[in-house]
Amino acid sequence: MAGISRRLRKWTNEMLDVPQDVLFDLPRITMVGNKELYIENHRGVRHFSPDKMVLSLSQGLLEIEGSGLMIRSILPEEVMIEGSVTNIKYTGTEESP
Amino acid sequence: MKIPTLTRVRGCVLIAVRGEHVEYFINALAENGVPVWDIEPKNGNLAEMKVLLRDFHALRPLLKRTGCRVHVQGRIGLPFTLVKLYKRKFFMVGIVLFFVLLFLLSSMVWNVRVTGNEKIATEDVLEAAKKEGVRPFKWIFRLDSPDKLSRELSIRLPGTSWIGVERKGTTITIQIVEAAEPPKQPLTDPRHLISRTDAVVTSIYAEQGRPLVEKNSRVKKGQVLISGILGVEGGNTQVVVAKGEVKGLVWHEYSLEVPLVQKHKVYTGERKTKSYFVIGDRAVQLWGYGKDPYQASETLTEHDPLTWRSLRLPVGWMTEKVMEVRESQETLTVEEAKKQGLDGAVRDILAKYGTDSQIISQKILHEKKENGKVYMKVLFEVEEKIAEELPIVHNQGE
Numbered sequence: 307m308a309g310i311s312r313r314l315r316k317w318t319n320e321m322l323d324v325p326q327d328v329l330f331d332l333p334r335i336t337m338v339g340n341k342e343l344y345i346e347n348h349r350g351v352r353h354f355s356p357d358k359m360v361l362s363l364s365q366g367l368l369e370i371e372g373s374g375l376m377i378r379s380i381l382p383e384e385v386m387i388e389g390s391v392t393n394i395k396y397t398g399t400e401e402s403p
Numbered sequence: 404m405k406i407p408t409l410t411r412v413r414g415c416v417l418i419a420v421r422g423e424h425v426e427y428f429i430n431a432l433a434e435n436g437v438p439v440w441d442i443e444p445k446n447g448n449l450a451e452m453k454v455l456l457r458d459f460h461a462l463r464p465l466l467k468r469t470g471c472r473v474h475v476q477g478r479i480g481l482p483f484t485l486v487k488l489y490k491r492k493f494f495m496v497g498i499v500l501f502f503v504l505l506f507l508l509s510s511m512v513w514n515v516r517v518t519g520n521e522k523i524a525t526e527d528v529l530e531a532a533k534k535e536g537v538r539p540f541k542w543i544f545r546l547d548s549p550d551k552l553s554r555e556l557s558i559r560l561p562g563t564s565w566i567g568v569e570r571k572g573t574t575i576t577i578q579i580v581e582a583a584e585p586p587k588q589p590l591t592d593p594r595h596l597i598s599r600t601d602a603v604v605t606s607i608y609a610e611q612g613r614p615l616v617e618k619n620s621r622v623k624k625g626q627v628l629i630s631g632i633l634g635v636e637g638g639n640t641q642v643v644v645a646k647g648e649v650k651g652l653v654w655h656e657y658s659l660e661v662p663l664v665q666k667h668k669v670y671t672g673e674r675k676t677k678s679y680f681v682i683g684d685r686a687v688q689l690w691g692y693g694k695d696p697y698q699a700s701e702t703l704t705e706h707d708p709l710t711w712r713s714l715r716l717p718v719g720w721m722t723e724k725v726m727e728v729r730e731s732q733e734t735l736t737v738e739e740a741k742k743q744g745l746d747g748a749v750r751d752i753l754a755k756y757g758t759d760s761q762i763i764s765q766k767i768l769h770e771k772k773e774n775g776k777v778y779m780k781v782l783f784e785v786e787e788k789i790a791e792e793l794p795i796v797h798n799q800g801e
Contacts, residue, residue, distance in 0.1 A: 350430040355444050377442035377452075379406050380433045
């Protein structure tokens, strides 16, 4: 069933040209230089320190490295991070859809 | 982003959260929809963040669930300021008092100015204004309206044609336009017009009063020409100021003597200027040395001291003009001498009896030449004003 549903969504995506984050519940990451990071569709904070921040996503984790990191504001599905970001890394998403 | 608005007014708290898993606490906050911002991780399981004062008590169950401890680091916003101010009551009272005082003092009359008056004294205007309630240290809001004030003031102040009252801040300006009064007529008592001399009336015009003589009638000195008593004698009478013009023929006799040889002083136009420098009451001559070359001369002295403003300094110039004079003799014929004498007499008549006098005729009664002089006796017949005022005195023999 899951396979069918995923295929259907992929087909819809191809036919209607709808952004993937809407269909697949993927995070949308917006970055302003390396100062601001704006993440939609997150699933909570896993780790939290000035140098490293780990956010859980619907699938896998998002690791943010940098210095002087802070959460400017946080909502159930959105988070805005400030600081100087040096590294953004996806983990736990090796399984291809 | 989603930082609550007006945090300063609503009040917010800077808290430090300590615990094994601060992340859980943050997640719990986000899930419960508690606005939280400026979350700053510190070393050693510590995070600082800001929450609204309103939500502070809602943190408690979340803290318990996630096993964190909270410590208030700072209080920001109006509610805390108010509490602080409430503790400093007298400071608050001072602020309020300041504004109250400012309001009260600015709603008081401090100055009353009077402009535009020339004849009416400022003190009188101020006195009248005081009676209307316009004086310093009076509440502005208790004054009448400017329209009413100006109306009342113009009733109180005669001799004004318009009064404007204007308030600007704490100053009240009373603007006055004085009435242009007609020149006052000299007060006159009831009077008759009587004759000044013996004369024959040539014209009589009574503006006020009762004419008693007619044209061509002979009048004696002191005779009433225009009476100031109207009405019948013994009946209803009214006393008025007699006014009018009476002209009559008057005879003047002049005895004239005119010398036939007349001496005049005449300036020849030759002159010499001497200049002096004056210090104190000493003068040092600078120009014009040498003897005066004239037989007869007149000297005109002009002193011109230096002045500063209205102060006369003791230093200055003096000039002397020495002008040559020559005496000239003129010999008149008898005819010329007569003419000169008559002209002089006519001028004298015009000066004495008014310039509108008219010489009707002149007769030379007697004429002789003796000792280089012409002697004459002339009779002039002159038409001139003969009226003179005589006050009517009441209770005189009545």
